[in-house]
Amino acid sequence: MTAEDTIERYATARYVVKEAREARWARWIAVFFLQLLILTAVLHRFFDLNTAAAVNLVGVSIAGLAVAVLIAVVSLIRIWFGGQTGAANDFAAIVVGLIGLAIPAYFLSQALTLPVLNDLQTSPEDPLQYTVLLEQRPPDANPLGAQSPETAQLQAEAYPDIGPIVVDRPAAAAFTVVNEAVKQLGWTVVVNETPGESGVGRIEATDSTMIMGFTDDVVVRVKGNDTFAVVDIRSASRYGTHDFGTNADRIRTFYEEVNTALEKGEKTVLEQTAAEEKEEPVAAPAKEVKKKQRRRTRKRRVRSTR
Numbered sequence: 001m002t003a004e005d006t007i008e009r010y011a012t013a014r015y016v017v018k019e020a021r022e023a024r025w026a027r028w029i030a031v032f033f034l035q036l037l038i039l040t041a042v043l044h045r046f047f048d049l050n051t052a053a054a055v056n057l058v059g060v061s062i063a064g065l066a067v068a069v070l071i072a073v074v075s076l077i078r079i080w081f082g083g084q085t086g087a088a089n090d091f092a093a094i095v096v097g098l099i100g101l102a103i104p105a106y107f108l109s110q111a112l113t114l115p116v117l118n119d120l121q122t123s124p125e126d127p128l129q130y131t132v133l134l135e136q137r138p139p140d141a142n143p144l145g146a147q148s149p150e151t152a153q154l155q156a157e158a159y160p161d162i163g164p165i166v167v168d169r170p171a172a173a174a175f176t177v178v179n180e181a182v183k184q185l186g187w188t189v190v191v192n193e194t195p196g197e198s199g200v201g202r203i204e205a206t207d208s209t210m211i212m213g214f215t216d217d218v219v220v221r222v223k224g225n226d227t228f229a230v231v232d233i234r235s236a237s238r239y240g241t242h243d244f245g246t247n248a249d250r251i252r253t254f255y256e257e258v259n260t261a262l263e264k265g266e267k268t269v270l271e272q273t274a275a276e277e278k279e280e281p282v283a284a285p286a287k288e289v290k291k292k293q294r295r296r297t298r299k300r301r302v303r304s305t306r
Contacts, residue, residue: 020079023086026072026093033064034100045213051239052140054212062104069097103211110244115154118142120247121234122164124152128234132190133204133217141238144217159248165255167229167262174229175201175222181257187218199225207235209246214239216247220254231258 040057043049072093079087121127124147130137134144147155155162167174175195182189182203191204201222206215214237221232233254235247 018084020075020082020084020086020090022071023075023079023089023093026068026075027089027096029064029071030068030093030096030100033061033068034096036064037061037100041212045208045211051138051214055239058104058212062101065097065100068093069101072097107244111242114242114245115158116242117151117155117158118240118243118247119144119147119151119234119236120155120159120162120243120251121147122162122232122251124155126232128219128221128232130204130217130219133206133219136190137217137238142236142240144236162248162251164230164232165258167224167231167258168227169229169262170226171195171199171201171222171224171229174224174231177258177261178203178220178222178231180261181254182220184257184261185254195222195224199223199229207250216243216250218250218254 036057040049040054040061044051044054072090076087076090078084079090119142127146130144137144167177169177172195178201179192182205185207187205187207189203189205191202193202195201203218203220205218205220207218208215216235216237218236219234223230223232233251235250237243237247
């Protein structure tokens, strides 16, 4: 073999570059658990998947996505130092995994910054009681009872804005406003008791969370007399030791709807009053009346002279 043949042989030689298999596995794992997470949310919200099973599947999906991201990062390190291919699969696995972990990461931040609460009420010293919903709650749901002093203190420190509101209207009128707010929020009402002679009205309803559709129980009480009313609300999660601030957000949204309904009612009264004022005839000033009378007398005198 001559030197020319040797040079030609090495010039045409091809080096086989291996592909990192774990990169492809990372992408497959990330896609699978993201699909599982989405499917779990859809089945629980629209097809009555058991809540306990849904919570377990969500936990498994989060763990699977985290494992996929970890495998992809390790694979990228191997590719960087070993010269293998498959970086595209690793980056795809990281992107898919981070998309699936975005919402759980938000709830994790809420869990780290907010106290462990799943039952909020505006008047812990005078707790609102469930009647019909107490019987409709599943046997494995969170127990409903009065707040302990420690829990009430945690609520007061974490949510100082959560408290009863006083409405300068009779109890019956305030209850009408509350009904309008509940209707606008789309809650499913199971109890609707108007204020009677006792001046106490009650509404029991259920509400679902936006993403997973977890069912929470709500009770609203309107108590007052012919001059004012006090509106209280209690919101409790059926499952989980931590509500991630959901019950507090629900109470705030409810009060915003009540205030909007109150402002709407006040504007309506003002508009009616303004319309009545426009319809009432305006009396002419005394000076104008005297001038008209003088003109009439002058015309009479001119006619008489003619």
